[in-house]
Amino acid sequence: MKISLIAHDNKKPYIIHFALAYKAILEKHELYATGTTGQKISEATGLTVHRFQSGPLGGDQEIGARIAKNEMDMVIFFRDPLTAQPHEPDVSALIRLCDVYSIPLATNMGTAEILIRGLERGDFSWREIIHDRNLEVENEKGS
Numbered sequence: 064m065k066i067s068l069i070a071h072d073n074k075k076p077y078i079i080h081f082a083l084a085y086k087a088i089l090e091k092h093e094l095y096a097t098g099t100t101g102q103k104i105s106e107a108t109g110l111t112v113h114r115f116q117s118g119p120l121g122g123d124q125e126i127g128a129r130i131a132k133n134e135m136d137m138v139i140f141f142r143d144p145l146t147a148q149p150h151e152p153d154v155s156a157l158i159r160l161c162d163v164y165s166i167p168l169a170t171n172m173g174t175a176e177i178l179i180r181g182l183e184r185g186d187f188s189w190r191e192i193i194h195d196r197n198l199e200v201e202n203e204k205g206s
């Protein structure tokens with residue numbers, strides 16, 4: 064599963080704690096992040112994290128593009144609801160795309176814990192079925 068981890072500045076300590084607490088689960092998956100979040104998570108945990116641009120420089124949009132191409136399976140995004148962000152339209156667009164494509168999205172620790180435990184239990188294996196079906200369609204187109 065491809066998982067994106069994102070946090071606004073005031074929430075970065077929380078996502079680092081989250082990644083440390085669930086490292087054993089997260090390390091079984093492909094991790095992605097916006098620039099600064101990814102750097103901090105990999106420094107704190109040693110996890111391999113593919114980093115996009117920093118959020119204000121387009122990182123949210125890059126993750127949104129992956130979602131639109133069915134290349135992202137889960138988004139954990141600890142937003143700061145109390146601080147205005149210069150790239151608020153990008154944040155809204157990312158959340159919108161999660162809803163367009165039914166991508167599991169957590170915007171706070173409470174929901175993130177449920178998603179990560181569900182991930183461990185195999186609750187999101189339907190995402191793999193979607194990937195397999197898309198592969199079949201691609202192969203049919205090619206043959």
Ligand SMILES: O=C(CO)COP(=O)(O)O
Nearest residue numbers: 097098099100117118119
């Ligand atoms: O702004 C962000 C998400 O909207 C996060 O970006 P950084 O991880 O680069 O701080």
